[in-house]
Amino acid sequence: MDFFEQLGPAALGSRLRRLSEQMTAQAAEVYSLYHVPVEPRWFPVFYVVATEPERPVGEIAEAIGQTHAAVSQVVKELVKQDLVRVQRGEADLRRSVVSLTEKGQAAWPSLQQQTADVRQATEALLTETRHNLWLALGEMEYALSRQSLASRVKAIRDQRAAGEVHIIDYAPQYQPDFKRLNAEWIERYFRLEAADLKALDHPDEYIIQRGGHILLASYQGQMVGTCALIPMVDATYELAKMAVSPAAQGLGIGWRLGEAAIAKARSLGAQRLYLESNTKLAPALSLYHKLGFRKTVSGPPSPYERCNIQMELLLGS
């Protein structure tokens, strides 16, 4: 059972489940000790109905933090046991208003007694420990309500990943990566056009030798992103061939590439960046917008079929 020790808090979820299952099993024993005709899993619903009568299913569900479906099923059982009765709501016929039957009323005092005993036992248990589980649970729920575990983990991963992402300049040996990364997404959404193949197969000839630049992003020893700057007229560069591998998306690599490309453009004396894209590519457009690009209509006609939106970023001086 050293699994939990080895893993430590990374197994917090599993450990919580294990203890909760243990408590559930214990609860079953406690119930058999008292002679109450109520099963442990019915308790929350029964408790709410007993303390606040005439509640509809939905409200009970909200009170105990379960779904209406679960409550509906438990109520069905309780009706079968003749512990509660269900009536249509008076004002709203959709509602199922639940209240105790005579048998339910009769069972309530014993159940209250049992609950009081369990509470006393648990409270004693909690004072036996140095770290109070009840308070810890409350604090943990509060902390998670402020920021979920998933987003906390993501923040840590992103921070770690940032240190492992490197933006490097093109070199001929990267041509296969450059082609693969671009072909991957183009073929997913559109189809490769002749203009694509020329640039992807011969980036040296069609981009570098014409005064352009290509940047690549590496992560954990693999090439996971690219983008290119291609000179146009009037101190304008086109930002093109922006691609990030699906396996590396969500790491902010597009942003890093974009920023690096803008910095490179500035250092080349560019006054303006221009790009073409497609409105189907929502995440890409949102990235461009965050980088400062805005929609324009002044661009030249595109050689690519798939382009239906043009954007620009004025760099000032």
Added chain:
Amino acid sequence: MDFFEQLGPAALGSRLRRLSEQMTAQAAEVYSLYHVPVEPRWFPVFYVVATEPERPVGEIAEAIGQTHAAVSQVVKELVKQDLVRVQRGEADLRRSVVSLTEKGQAAWPSLQQQTADVRQATEALLTETRHNLWLALGEMEYALSRQSLASRVKAIRDQRAAGEVHIIDYAPQYQPDFKRLNAEWIERYFRLEAADLKALDHPDEYIIQRGGHILLASYQGQMVGTCALIPMVDATYELAKMAVSPAAQGLGIGWRLGEAAIAKARSLGAQRLYLESNTKLAPALSLYHKLGFRKTVSGPPSPYERCNIQMELLLGS
């Protein structure tokens, strides 16, 4: 959601489950963040197989605190995903030895990375709170391993019940209770005999007026137990008509009645108590033994068919 506040620690189990479900849901999100072809519920098994290769199913189950059936099912899934491979044990053909495939090996580093990130996030989360959940869980598991919740609750209930159990002397208005309590168990195990009916219907005539005594136990306003002392020859009294209502069993009422009867017999100058019972009634025999009764063969023939064992308790002087 004031259900948990109202109930307090009595709802500890439910609250644990709720948080564990929340964590499970968060885990699913975390997994989708990393591009690992492993589902959250596979993790424990995968982890053990990755860190300690060539483990049979049973050992994996023990390490992660689940049943072998659960592990068997997860392994089946993992085999379908080509993440692990199963071989027959070399020395023991019953064993299913599990090890990682190449694909599993390939997924392992990412999973390790993810685990490290989750651990870091959770550790940060734990230091954010005043009461450390991880330590509290450990302490709670330890406390429960020393004494289960059920037995703690039972101790509290018994203590409370002891104050509510009263042993009182017979009065004519208790005749229906006296009859009901005895008839209840006799009819459950045997059948009512003529000798029973005489004593149960007319205790005044057949017991009290012959110098005998009847004790009753009341609990929460109800009569839940009886026993009788019937004079025999030679300063011997028969302990008879011992009965405790099934709904009140486990509260030590039999013990209280027995002790009261022994005290009463002493005060009457009895030198010996005698009783007849049946070997089918194991709990009753164990109670008599605890009260000091021992098996004997010296008794007179019983007027009751159901009796096949005789016991006595010498009171000394």
Added chain:
DNA sequence: TACATTTACGTAAGTACTTACAAATATACG
């Protein structure tokens, strides 16, 4: 060496919830 018992495992079914979907009723909107 034969036979009963124990051990290891897989499969089926149960459990206590969930999500997904469907039906009935209530409300909003032109």
Added chain:
DNA sequence: CGTATATTTGTAAGTACTTACGTAAATGTA
């Protein structure tokens, strides 16, 4: 006032485990 949308509930199916049970292999016993 009719129709679209929202709300409330019940039912079915899924989930991630469990318990129960059956089979095969190993072990103990006479």
